[in-house]
Amino acid sequence: MSTEYSVANDVAVITIANPPVNGLGHAVRLGIVEGLDRALVDGEVKAIVLTGAGKAFSGGADMKEFNGPMTGRDPGLNTVLAAIENSPKPVVAAVHSVAMGGGLELAMACHYRVAARGARIALSEVTMGLLPGAGGTQRLPRLIGLEAATNMIVHGVSITSDALSDSGLFDRMAEGDLLADAIAFASEMARRGGTHPRVRDRAVLHKNPEGYLAVARQAVAAQYKDLPAPTSCLKAIEASFELPFDEGLAIERRLFLELMNGPVSRSLRHAFFSERAAAKLPDVPETTPDRAVNKVAVVGAGLMGSGIAMNFLNAGMPVVLIDISEAAVQKGVAAIRGNYEASVKKGKLDAAVLEARMARLQPKVSIEHVADCDLVIEAVFEDMDAKLKTFRALDEVARPGAILATNTSTLDVDRIAAETRRPQDVIGLHFFSPANVMRLLEVVRGAATAPDVLKTSMQLARRIGKVAVVSGVCDGFIGNRMIARYARRAGELLEQGALPEQVDRAVERFGLAMGPFRMGDLAGNDIGWAIRKRRYEEDPSMPRFEIADRLCEAGHFGQKTGAGWYDYVPGQRKAVPSSRTREMLQTWWREKGVTPRRFSDEEIVKRLIYALVNEGAEILEEGIAARASDIDAVYVHGYGFPRWRGGPMFYADTIGLYDVRRAMRGFSADDPSWAPAVLIERLADAGTAFHA
Template sequence: MSTEYTVVVDVAVITIANPPVNGLGYAVRVGIIDGLERALADANVKAIVLTGAGKAFSGGADMREFNSPKTGREPGLNTVLAAIENSRKPVVAAVHSVAMGGGLELALACHYRVAAPKARIALSEVTMGLLPGAGGTQRLPRLIGLEAATNMIVHGASVASEALADSGLFDQIAHGELLPAALAFAREAAQRSGPHPRVRDMTVRHPNPEGYLAVARAAIAARFAHLPAPARCLDAIEASVKLPFDEGLGLERRFFLELMNGPVSKSLRHAFFAERTASKLVDVPESTQARPVNRVAVVGAGLMGSGIAMNFLNAGMPVVLLDVSEPAVQKGVDAIRRNYEASVKKGKLANADMEARMALLQPGVSPERIADCDLVIEAVYEEMDLKLRTFRALDEVARPGAILATNTSTLDVDRIAAETKRPQDVIGLHFFSPANVMRLLEVVRGAATAPDVLQTAIGLARRIGKVAVVSGVCDGFIGNRMVARYARRAGELLEQGALPEQVDQAVERFGMAMGPFRMADLAGNDIGWAIRKRRYAEDPSMPRFELADRLCEAGHFGQKTGAGWYDYAPGERKAKPSVRTRDMLQTWWREKGVTPKRFSDAEIVERLIYALVNEGAAILEEGIAVRASDVDAVYLHGYGFPAWRGGPMFYADTVGVYNVRRALREFAAADTSWKPASLIDRLADEGGAFNA
């Protein structure tokens, strides 16, 4: 049952019961209408309270119904809202916990609203590339004013119910139990004479709406260049000022459908579901019990290790931080404290909370300190012999049943696991730098990794606020295996005549957070150099990236040395085109007899993004990633791929896999390494898609 109907003396209570967030799917909409009609037909019922069961009033529309036959099936949400608004008996929304999107629009259509403290209130559709589609752009400005409503709608951020106490949105903030307060308010409202207030009958008040909207429009154009929804939100809000309610409602609906069927909203919705789907384990029963993890050890107190430790400290978990010497450990402790102090200075963290987290940190140098830990994460330098030695030592002191995790970004987890007497307890947990900031966590499943270890890792990722994506074992896993191909193709562009700044600017205009050469300078070119040298040794036939090797041989490791592909002023991170790099390129072109070629931005983007797609397809073929959406989640949360393009595999679907193959075949005519992956050939022949 999606709704529940009860009568408390003389007030009908309609409760949305559609966990987890009481989404307004078809069955819920029918249930609200049925409950409303039942209450109106009962002479003993004087008023109606609408609320939600569990942990939400309502989280809004059920996006799983979008682009399905249920999208236009009546009763639609606007039909439900009209029925509530036109009820001759007062309808009171009892709002608690969460009222977002369509959930808030449902409350806006009620005659009165009573809210519990600390409820999160939002019209968040813009984050999905949409605008409120059930009167939110028309009712909210009428109720709380033009400026406050514009801020809520255009930015989609949630606001605490108490902060809206005097806005006009709520008739009462209940400081005791919500339902008794709403019942009492409903009984009082039923005694009032005359019609009950309808938000649709109000007018939007503002001394200079045209001036305000013009300023807002300019700000939106500058901030949301790639996103159509914020500007459309403003168009609909403007209609609330200038048009009768029903005309504004019709315009809002037209804009909503236009955005819903557009590529940006489809991409953002795909990104939303990709994040949530990534943690679903296809071959591990849901009944699998995770191992308890209450105490964590991090071995290696460098930049990565200290960042990893912070994730668990933030979650209130004790952390043992180990390194080989007291100075090395202290350096890590100092780095953690500096990070927290920066958050305190910015007002993002209370000083007391910082001290509470630091009190959970237990630094040391003795391996025996990990003996009572439930999870041990190795975060030493990315060198196989060192990691093998570390795991042999951990295996000796860790308690039976403790999980041993390696933070390797490229190395063979199975080989590391084989160094222990408990390979079933070994897993890869690849945090991304800076580990205390980046949301992605690649969970690398070894051949022997036990199902409950995998389940534990997924649950822990959720606990520390990470997006977990499961990867099989291969060199680089999902993310770094793909980025190696991406970087190599970027290097080929330099070899043929492009400049680093041209390549970076092209993909940044496409929407990438950072181009490949700025990214390399930020991460440290020496990191990539170490990986290349290992791969050269393992496979002498591997093509060499000579330009990058020469850069590193000269000690130009990026931001940390003040020089990489770009130059950096002392203490600054702004990348400045480098005369030194240009001279190096020109020398290389002369040596190799290359006549520098001109590349358009479109060709640069095609080569780099399709390189990701082709490698992603190979990863899917091999079963390294289970779903194309998992590949997308990795690139959205770990590599700055624009969410409004949905991820590399979804972008390929948007372009059409057939067209991707055409481009790859064109590149392969000059270089056979561009040969399309067999999955691309199959999908192109079938007219299929990666994310079908």
């Protein structure tokens, strides 16, 4: 049952009961209207209170209904809101915990609003590439003013009910029991008699609305150049003061439908659902017990280890930070404190919280101190011998049942697990740098990893605020295996005549946060070089990336050396096109007899993005990733792929796999390694898609 109906004295209470966030799906909408009709025909009922059960008033629309059979099924949300607004009996919204999107629009359609303190209030549709589609752009400016409403709608910001207590949005702030206060207030309004106020009948008050929106348009165009929703929000808001309410509502609805059916919103919604799908473990029963994780050890206090430790300190967990010397471990402690102090200076962290987190940190030199820890994360140098040595030591001292995790980014987790007498307790937890900032966590499931270890690791990832994606074991897992193919294709562009800045510019215009060569300079080109040297040794037939090897042989590792693919001014991070790199490329072209060719931005983008797609298809075919959407989540959260394009696999679906295959076959005419993956061939032949 999605709504509940009860009567307290002379007040009917309609409660939305659709956990977890009381989404406004069809059954809820129907239940609200039926409850309203029931209250209106009951002569004993004088007023109505609308609220939500559990931990939300309402989190808004049920996006799973979008573009589905329920999309146009009556009653739609606007029909529900009109029924509330036109009720002859007063309707009071009792708002608590969360009122977002359609949930806030529902509250604004009520005659009165009573709020609990600390509730999160937002019209956040813009984050999904949409605008409020049930009167939000028309009612909010009438309630809290044009400027405050524009800020909330265009940026999708969440504000507490306390901050909005004097804004005009709420008629009363509850000081005790919210529902009791709302029922008492509803009875009071019913006794007052007369007509009850409708937000639609108010005017938007501003001394120069046209001038204000003109300035807002310029700011939005600069900040959201790839996203249509913020501009559409401004168009709808403009209608709130230029047109009668119903005409403004019609414009809002038209703009909403345009956005909902457009590629950007579809991509953003896909990215949203990808995160949630990644958390599901189809072959691990929900009844699988968790392992308790209350204390964590991190072995390796370098940049990665100290960043990993911060995640657990932030979550309120004690952390033992271990390194081989007092100097090394204290350097890690200083790095952690420095990061926290920077947040304090920016006003993002309270000084008392800083000290509380540091008090949970236990710097140690001996690995013996992992003995009472529930989870031990190895974060030593990316070298198999170093990791095997560490795991042999951990196997001797870690308590039975402790989870032993390696932070390797490419190495064989099964080989590491086999070094212990407890391979079932070993898992890969691949954090991305900087580990205290990046949201992605690849959870690498070894052949022997126990189901409860996997489940516990996924839940722990959620506890520390990460987007966790399960990967099988292979060289590079999901993300780095794909990026290796992407980087190799980028290298081929250089070998054939492109320059690093041309390649980077093309993919950055496509929407990636950073092109492959700027990314290499930032991460350190020596890291990729070390991985390549290992792979050359393991597979002598592997194609060599000679240009990148020469760059590294010259000591040009990127930002940290002041020179890489680009040049860097000391103390600055701006990448400056390098005459030195251009000369190196020209020398290589002469040596190899290459006549440099020109590449269009379109071809550069196709070659690099389709390289990701082709490797992603291989990963799916091998079962390394369970879902195409898991690959998308990895790339959106770990590699700067534009969220508004959904991820590489979703982007390929939007292009159409027939056309993607056709382009790859064109490339393979000169290079057989471009042959489309078997999965792409099969799906293209069937006329279907990765996410079908």
